[in-house]
Amino acid sequence: MNQSVSKCLRQLMDENYSLDDYKAALPRWCVGCGDHSVLTAVQRLCRDEKLPPEKTVFVSGIGCSSRFPHYMRTYGFHGLHGRALPVAQGVKIRRPDLNVFVIMGDGDCCSIGTAHWIHAIRYNMDMTVLMLDNGIYGLTKNQASPTSPYGLVSNTTPEGTELEPINPIAVTLSVNNASFVAQTAEWIPDLTREIINQGFRHKGFSFIRVLQRCPEYLDNRFNEWIRDPERMLLLSHEDGVQVSPEVAQIYRKQEQHDPSDRQRALEIAAIDDPIPVGVFYRNPELPCYEYSAEPDQLVSAEGICDYLETELDKFTINPAGASA
Ligand SMILES: Cc1ncc(C[n+]2csc(CCOP(=O)(O)OP(=O)(O)O)c2C)c(N)n1
Numbered sequence: 179m180n181q182s183v184s185k186c187l188r189q190l191m192d193e194n195y196s197l198d199d200y201k202a203a204l205p206r207w208c209v210g211c212g213d214h215s216v217l218t219a220v221q222r223l224c225r226d227e228k229l230p231p232e233k234t235v236f237v238s239g240i241g242c243s244s245r246f247p248h249y250m251r252t253y254g255f256h257g258l259h260g261r262a263l264p265v266a267q268g269v270k271i272r273r274p275d276l277n278v279f280v281i282m283g284d285g286d287c288c289s290i291g292t293a294h295w296i297h298a299i300r301y302n303m304d305m306t307v308l309m310l311d312n313g314i315y316g317l318t319k320n321q322a323s324p325t326s327p328y329g330l331v332s333n334t335t336p337e338g339t340e341l342e343p344i345n346p347i348a349v350t351l352s353v354n355n356a357s358f359v360a361q362t363a364e365w366i367p368d369l370t371r372e373i374i375n376q377g378f379r380h381k382g383f384s385f386i387r388v389l390q391r392c393p394e395y396l397d398n399r400f401n402e403w404i405r406d407p408e409r410m411l412l413l414s415h416e417d418g419v420q421v422s423p424e425v426a427q428i429y430r431k432q433e434q435h436d437p438s439d440r441q442r443a444l445e446i447a448a449i450d451d452p453i454p455v456g457v458f459y460r461n462p463e464l465p466c467y468e469y470s471a472e473p474d475q476l477v478s479a480e481g482i483c484d485y486l487e488t489e490l491d492k493f494t495i496n497p498a499g500a501s502a
């Protein structure tokens with residue numbers, strides 16, 4: 179084959195991806211689990227943004243949702259419960275050129291991983307963080323989580339939970355350096371895709387809480403809101419989320435919310451019925467930790483060679499020194 183034709187073909191293949199290029203193992207989540215819908219949204223984002231699989235990495239903790247990296251044909255790290263964020267930060271600081279995604283459950287993020295969550299917001303490293311919030315521990319079969327609704331009967335709370343749930347959006351907004359905070363619901367796929375897209379394009383730590391159904395252990399959790407779109411509050415703004423006319427027609431309860439208004443974002447975060455969805459807050463001006471640090475010599479192949487040369491030079495025998 180003519181060399182320039184094969185070069186063109188290679189370029190075409192490199193630059194165009196199909197959904198299949200991002201699909202790996204068949205998901206083992208339950209039928210009706212909301213995680214399926216999030217996976218589809220993310221695979222579409224990867225295709226639409228033409229993300230090279232070899233330049234993309236998914237990091238997770240432990241949980242049903244944390245099986246996510248197995249289902250993406252990219253790099254992945256299925257790590258320790260609650261520790262997805264420090265692993266992702268390690269990846270990003272060493273390889274700022276990679277697209278880093280983090281998948282956590284509500285137990286992963288708001289329970290065992292809380293300290294990492296708070297500090298990761300402060301560091302504002304450029305990554306897209308999806309917290310798949312089903313309000314329960316799914317993988318370990320039905321224990322209450324910090325986002326479980328008040329009074330929930332579970333294996334660990336046979337008399338019902340006695341604590342009000344934590345508000346992950348309000349917590350994130352309250353930490354210094356919060357730079358992108360959004361909420362979506364997996365049963366509105368168009369909105370979810372658009373919000374994940376916006377989070378991905380944002381330069382900084384994009385925290386997206388995805389309300390997610392767990393039909394196995396917390397069936398009915400969101401049924402009232404799914405049946406009645408008037409009980410969802412769509413945050414719209416020219417700088418916020420842009421939904422299709424079809425979605426806007428179904429979700430007619432809307433508020434014009436400027437995502438640069440952090441004070442109003444905090445007020446909206448306090449509303450739990452109707453459930454607000456959209457971009458709460460965005461500040462593109464905040465510096466990202468990995469880019470403000472010294473450029474890392476070990477990122478490029480040349481840098482690695484130079485580093486090894488310098489290190490090996492330390493062990494060379496200096497004849498002048500030997501005779502002295
Ligand atoms: C250090 C540690 N503590 C506890 C566990 C047990 N464990 C595994 S997953 C999980 C909770 C999963 O719930 P969540 O993070 O909400 O994810 P989901 O399964 O609902 O997607 C727990 C407690 C563990 N694997 N490691």
Ligand code: SF4
Binds near residue numbers: 208243316
């Ligand atoms: S237990 Fe719940 S969260 Fe886990 S796969 Fe099944 S439906 Fe999804």
